[in-house]
Amino acid sequence: MDALDRVVKPKTKRAKRFLEKREPKLKENTKNAMLIKGGNANLTVTEVLKDIYAVKKPFAVLYKKKNITRPFEDQTSLEFFSKKSDCSLFLFGSHNKKRPNNLIIGRMFDYHVLDMIELGVEKFVSLKDVKNSKCPEGTKPMLIFAGDVFDVNEEYRRLKSLLIDFFRGPSVPSIRLAGLEYVLHFTAVDGKIYMRSYKVLLKKSGCKIPRIELEEMGPSLDLVMRRTHLASDDLYKLSLKQPKALKPKKKKNISHDVFGTTYGRIHMQKQDLGKLQTRKMKGLKKRPAQKSAEDGGVSPKKSKSA
Amino acid sequence: VEEVLAVAEEQEAEKRRSVTVEKELELEFDLGNLLALDRNPPPAAGLRGAGPRREALLRALARDNTQLLVARLWELPAERAGGAGGPLVAQLPEPAFRLPREKPPPRPRPPTRWEQFARLKGIRRRKRTSLVWDEQAKEWRRRWGYRRAGGDPARAWLAEVPAGADPEEDQFARLRREKRERVARNELNRLRNLARAHRAATAVPAAPLHPTGHQSREELSHVARVARVSTASLGRFQPRLPKESAEPPSRSGGRKRRFEPLLGNLSAERSRQLELLRDMGSKKPVLDITRAVNKQLRQEEAEAAAAKGKKQSQRGKRGRRQQRAGR
Secondary structure: OOOOOOOOOOOOHHHHHHHHHHOOOOOOOOOOEEEEEOOOOOHHHHHHHHHHHHHHOOOEEEEEEEOOOOOOOOOHHHHHHHHHHOOOEEEEEEOOOOOOOEEEEEEEEOOEEEEEEEEEEEEEEOOOOOOOOOOOOOOOOEEEEEOOHHHHOHHHHHHHHHHHHHHOOOOOOEEEHHHOOEEEEEEEEOOEEEEEEEEEEEEOOOOOOOEEEEEEOOOEEEEEEEEEEOOOHHHHHHHHOOOHHHOOOOOOOEEEOOOOOEEEOOOOOOOOHHHOOOOOOHHHOOOHHHHHHHHOOOOOOOOOOO | OHHHHHHHHHHHHHHHHHHOOOOOOOOEEEHHHOEEEEOOOOOHHHHHOOOHHHHHHHHHHHHHHHHHHHHHHHOOOEEEOOOOOOOEEEEOOOOOOOOOOOOOOOOOOOOOHHHHHHHHHOOOOOOOOOEEEEOOOOEEEEOOOOOEOOOOHHHOOOOOOOOOOOOOOOHHHHHHHHHHHHHHHHHHHHHHHHHHHHHHHOOOOOOOOOOOOOOOHHHHHHHHHHHHHOOOOOOOOOOOOOOOOOOOOOOOOOOOOOOOOOOOOHHHHHHHHHHHHHHHHOOOOOOOHHHHHHHHHHHHHHHHHHHHHHHHHHHHHHHHHHHHHHO
């Protein structure tokens, strides 16, 4: 156990639990995001950070104070924050004349920066500007990416992976179908990325599948991609590596046919069919008269010779 | 009747149409992540102009895509959680989209010295009971902790002086000192195991050459030789340096032992056999024991001196000063 393998062992159970939560595990925790303001963050950028925090609660940390750093030049302070708050995703907002309304979205691997993409916010509609009913906090959103650019361009592909990682939420085994209320839709067109959030209304339709009506809700952003700092291919591959223990074990001797019938295979030892235990049928029992006729001349008792 | 049927069919078609969406390319779904990827190029012309028209177009696109995703989700095996009246819950498959991990996967820690020994000897861990029978209190008490089996300090009012010990020695102090030593030894071993594990984890393969300043001639020549031989043709066509000796490649190709041909030099063989017979016949032993023992002793002394010198240099100035002060 790693918590007890330290030079200074934890003295309380609470400290031990704290360390165990942060150590590398087979099945990892949900990624936390830290939302940081830069030295010169303006109102737009602050509002964006607050809205994203509302969407990502409780898996996000919003830093109240301004931090004067430049992520693209020096990543040490980001890494320090990540280590302190155990967050592997970050969103850094800043504003200057050259790069107005700047958002740097990024993720970490082993508390070191893996990918960073700088996006500029061209238009922003906040949660409180849209006067509609909202969905409850912590809803797992449905994510939809539209546009062939997301597959063709390498930077857009990484951006897609980053956005999925960011907005994914906890990984759940089952979901309540009526609770699918929130959808985040990203469209990449003409060098711009439109992010829209909608509330899903499930209307009755004739068949089992409900008809979807969307209602505009939540933050909507018009983004344009600026600089990027992507991880090298081998580092990225290293970060994607999953331990073998997580691979689902293949069940042997089970097969399915076209109609959905499950077939199983049982391996048996060799059986002596003569000694099989079958049901007792009284009618087939050997009668004593029949038995002696079968035995014939061989009498079991020897005749004594006087 | 036909009219009624036609109207009914039209109604059905209408219902089905309301949930179907036409798309050029099929979407890719990852239901574990509630993710849908649409590869169709969006209508660029409509989206260029700013304003409500763009919003409407985006919304329509989103509606279509969401409809497809929800259709897929509704097809998953679902059941009613919490009895008949509970909500309809669908079983999601494992997320398929590969996302990078947060931290590298955990590495198994190397076994400690005790664990290695136990594995060697085949010692297995015995599970201890949590309660122990306490004779004095006549009940089951915990092995350690609050009200443990033998730990009440008021009970240890007597400490016998063992057979061969000094009668003036304070036994209680001795017991306390021994316990402190045991704890310290345990802690030391734990830290040693930890250091060993840490060293194994961050082991960098030793560089074949020291950094400049510490290179010896033999080291350099060895490394140069290795570098020469590390080509595809094992160094046969490598040009030699100006002052390097021309060494022909060994005819044996790297084999260390070479045997004489069977029918080679007859006179050499005869002389060898005669010498062997002479040595076997003579009374004097071939191995001079005194010389061999002296040689071994000298070697051991040299080793001891080298080790002592190394230890002194390791301990450094402080060690040497302590040694001198101690004496």
